[in-house]
Amino acid sequence: MNTSRSRGRPLKSLSGTALAVLLTTGTLTAVAPEARGESVRTEASVTLSSTAVAGVTETVVRVKAPLPASFGARPAACDWLSYLRYRSSDGPTESADADRILVAQPGILEGAGAFDSVARNTVARAAEQGLHIEFWALDRRSNCMEDHTGIDSGDQHTAVDYYYRGKQVAGRRFAGFVGNDKLGWMAKLGVEQTVRDQYTLLTAELPDQGVRERKVLCGGHSLGGVITGYFAVADFDGDPATTADAGHRQCAGYFALDTTVSTSLADLSGSIPDDTNLPDIGLGHGVVQAGLDSGLLPRSLSAPVLLNAETMTLLAIAGLGAIQDPGGEADLPSYLPANLNIEATNRFLFAKDAAAFLTGSPAVKDFRLTNETVLGALLDDNSVPLAFLQTSVGFFDGGPIVDKSFPVANGGEEQPGLFGTAYKAIPDRPHGPLYTWRNYDRVGDADDPGYRSADGTPFTGAGKEVTDIQELARSLAEQPLDFTEQYFPTKLVTDLQLATSPQVKRLIVHPEGLTANPTLTVLAGDGLLAGRVPADLDPVVADGYQHLDVLTAAPTQNDGRPEPVSTSLTEFARNPR
Template identity: 40%
Template sequence: MGSFPRLSLLAFVAFALSVYAGLTPIRTRDGNGGQQVWLPGQKQQIAYGTPRTETSYKSYSPDTFVEASIVSVFIPLPASAGTHPPECDYLSYIRYRHVDGPKNSLEADRVISFIPGTIAGAGSFDQVARSSIFYADENHQQKIEVWALDRRANCLEDNTGAVAAVEQQDAQLGFDYYYNKKEINGRSFAGFRQNGDADLEFLAEQGVEQTIEDWYDLVLKELPDQGFRTKNHYISGHSLGGPLAASFSNFDKDGNANTTADAGYNQHAGTIGYDTVVDPHFGPELPDAFKAFDFILKPIVEGGFDLAQAGFKSGVLPRSLLTALPIVLNSEATTFLQLVGAAAQIKPKEEAPIKTFPRTPTIVSAAQFFFSRYLTNFITFTPSAFNLRATNEALLGAILSDRTQGFGFLQVSCGFGAGGAIQERQFPVGYNDLQDLDTSNMSAIKPLLEALPSGSPYPLAVPTDAGPLGLGDGPLYTWLNYNEISADGGNVAKANNGKPFMNASNEVTDIAELARSISEIPLDFTEHYYATRTTTDYLFAAFGSDQALGRTTVHPNGFKARPIINLVGSEGLAIGGGFGDLGNHVVLDGYNHLDVIQAARNQTLGRKELSSISTADFVSKLGQGVLP
């Protein structure tokens, strides 16, 4: 992360969106005047200021050896944070533990705390969390815990509808909650938040320093024994979570470099990166030739940082990446993904009610964008994506599959479609246009080009048979799960080059478990109001800002003080150098960016699921940091 190629798509998107000039948590007061709040997983409001809650949730996971619960801890924001809902004075995480393990976290053999990447939520870690617990017990006879953390901005979400839909096995319940004003447990949906809403003001302060301090404070509150933390607590992160984990190690609570007991690296025994590099230097770095002009450039960079902060606080700039765009990718789109996931979990083989989906600008534009073969299809809405027919699991798979989804950071190797014509897509970039481009003299931007929509190292597909124009009575598309793809790809459609779009070696994630983890967990798969500043802080720091990262730079080499391992997908974002030197790492063959934290425990072709096995091995060796 010391040169321009280290600028990932996620950082690029944040930087691009930051040049652009909801969802309301319900708040009431009881009869005694006490403030009441909704916390994740709760069926009723609780009194504001309640120190801690822990609530189990209904899970349809086959892993009965795992006990999963939602923990919320009262850790108020500082007064300087700005306007925010009272729910945002709590930090929440998913606590995974072995059912035969101790109830007290301080008695666990190991505790892993995990922070997700850009626009991802705690639920994205569900599969590797469960499998790591399995392998720690199976291979090392250790009962470990895994904590998947939500960043504070997740307090703005209302996952009531999606969670209730899965709990009651009724997908329509979720649609009714978000679109038809149906109440659930006395709660009603207040709408998707807009960038200028007053309660989003606090996102301007949710940068790297506040994010790390939240993580730090939560760990110290939940694991008050420093001796335990330094020997048995491990930190980890996916994607942008790699730099965040490094920043945790570099953090110092009191800002004094001479008092190291409170240093971040003294609160854990080691660090795990998932399709990332554990290094705080994220984003582009000025060439050496420019450093001679630092006395000129630094005031410009610092001025830019101050200007961006003013823009975030005022709402002129997008406070969240998902309030930057009015269509395609925003908080409504991530909520809709939950509902699609819920339907795929409940009735995977049943036809999705695509024709009756809400026709909001977001859903219409997103559907047409992801299901258009050519630019003309997108512009003319012909054929309409709403005329396609697909089972619920086929719809989810077509949105996220590594051979249909163009954005690298959203790709999951979860199988492939069947039942109708599937052809190579040419929109928005097209495989051949990019692959035929001579990039030998374009090393600085090659990783960025490869991460752009459809700028993929392999052909991408799209279902193309919607039946006679406007009728919507074409074939019903179905789904081949990861373990149903033949070894040679013989049961998969072919790309323009005459080869199957994929074969069994490319597929590692179970569509059923993906659907479940997207929909059933009160701390869900995505972060609907991800704070733009969390990413732009790293970008300003890369250009030389001294104020962007705050106390996370007090110990600049703190991240090197403890063992590190990076687990990277062979088809992910880190392998191409987008995050920097991989260091001590394991390459996971066939894995895409999200597979590294979503892969199924039971693999095909005689392979083992090395992401969770490597995690269990690493933490079970008391910080040795070297796998056998």
């Protein structure tokens, strides 16, 4: 997930296509010894109720890494760094003994759980070839604010009661979604601390710099590619003349998943709605920082529809229902409490046209949907009208389907980077048949009705569907670290937007770091960067994939071939070049 805006225009403008390229030098200040995160570590097994790729062991690792005192008061959990560790079950137990370690930074509004499928697929694919690798899916520090109690109950109704009705679970009562006044410590959580956290984690887990330089592949998805770029050019000991601590000396290579490894957001433009609460980039770095420190500017990125902590929690709750009773008739739309935020989100996602959005009729609760269908409607590329949230998990089934013309009509050219290129569809019979979900691997089967748009265009086809809806549900609802990032630090984006400021320029100490190591670039064929990445990067293109599919795709595709992202990562791990 990602965002970008053009220089000299408000961040809320959707017309921006590029940002300043960061071409300057500076240094990262040395971190206090107490923030090195070397003293305390926990690792716990992750058990899943749903089927996962065999031969892969998953654990959740937490390393204590206190923030400097200058960050101010914060929850104790925010002095820890966390990641999901995936390794071959019959491989070495010590990370340093693995053949290769892939370390992945998530995109904007994205957590470690989003990497679940690609991590498993890559580790398993490598093991088939006799290569024992590890995949570390990083959680940014801001994910420490999330409360998993309701989701961890494993029951959809219990989760709704916990988060929205004030009921206790396991003796605990939800404290509420965190407001800006409680996020003061996040005012300083920008690029500098984010790359510092990655360095702290790597040095704690792999103390030998030579091992890191030989075995670690650094990369990320979406905005994670830009963070990887900043990591590559960083200096971590305050002395540019000593290079063992340089970011590029911690990696044997880089990988970019529907992104590029760079210090520019230009490739990722046009992917966030214009109603997010980002401040105007006409302000200088010092003014923005003062606004964040005082709370006059929001410290966490959000929007009133879909992109906020309350509504992102619904994705995990929908995943719970899809796991509990995939084909059962859903009552989630009716069971949720009525409030403006949830109602606006439901209308935005499930309105057939502008009239339905404005009147709220028919509403999502007027349709009979299975639990899987609810989840599909929330994240499938033929349903959700925001490109950076789209996956290709199948299609509606069980009754008449029509074009969804809100917020844009099918077949138009308006902002494809924001809305995506897939035709949008919606059930057409309220109080009618039970609408089911046709999973990705059943699209194109003999019994597929082959739904078409009013202009005769097929809504989808077998070559456009790549993600298993049950795997997606598992990633959303069963991971100890979230798929989403409910409290994304505004400063992380404003730092990048204000890249020409001295405060950000100084972070680029070793510009040669961007090209110091080989890079693998994997693009979603229908994703945000389709057709916009220079050919000299020699990208691998995953045909039919959307932006999130590079993380969520099933290990075997509809054409019977292995999943191309994990296949490419495995080959790169074997022989970076």
